[in-house]
């Protein structure tokens with residue numbers, strides 16, 4: 001039995017399948033945990049834990065149910081919770097240009113607040129989610145995240161190359177300043193539960209300057225970057241044509257020295273063998289979202305990434321890409 005202290009417990013949960021996620025990935029068939037305050041004080045066989053905490057305020061027999069550690073959701077768009085169902089059965093470019101960006105660009109502060117609140121409620125209600133990593137397109141959701149009492153790494157999406165060239169620099173300055181303002185205002189707030197990362201939507205609407213200044217600022221501030229990378233074949237084809245390289249986004253990002261170990265790449269479906277090595281060598285992490293992969297992106301080379309040492313996690317993505325905000329259900333896909 002793993003026991004932290006020998007004080008009396010507030011609650012002992014016993015007779016459960018306890019998935020410990022310890023170094024040996026131990027699963028206890030008749031296991032128990034003792035909780036003291038907001039901490040797990042002991043994990044072990046039911047008989048041992050019950051014996052160590054005979055005076056527990058509450059004892060609950062779980063009758064063979066499963067006890068798991070909390071999940072971390074590494075990719076979700078809290079701003080899209082009100083958009084469930086508006087972009088079914090379309091390809092990604094239609095999904096973005098015809099449905100999601102028009103929806104997001106018309107959101108009010110009130111819409112954003114409601115969307116983030118609903119998203120958080122659904123994530124918590126789906127159970128087993130303890131810490132979440134959010135990607136908000138509109139920042140009004142942040143007070144909600146602290147209200148929901150969860151951990152969150154949040155970022156807003158920067159885009160500057162979808163405007164005419166002569167306006168590009170103005171968009172860059174405005175967006176970049178808003179991102180820095182967000183960092184200064186919200187980073188490490190709510191008792192450290194909210195941390196601000198820099199968000200880049202995707203390479204198709206980011207200039208090299210935006211990419212590289214984001215890289216440098218994130219490094220300087222010791223924070224992370226979240227970005228959709230290599231989502232669809234069209235993205236790779238566009239990058240090959242525009243940048244005159246022999247493969248897609250990851251090849252180009254490696255060429256301009258953008259890849260770092262503080263980068264969390266969303267999806268990353270269309271990588272070849274050498275691009276997987278680039279991720280592995282740089283320590284880039286990947287958020288794999290099975291629901292959106294099955295819906296419109298295709299399936300990422302997860303086995304190959306894991307074999308080459310890339311850290312791969314799970315994300316739900318936003319409501320228009322996934323009908324359920326549940327990490328637990330993703331395990332069944």
Ligand SMILES: [Zn+2]
Pocket residue numbers: 075077228266317318
């Ligand atoms: Zn996404």
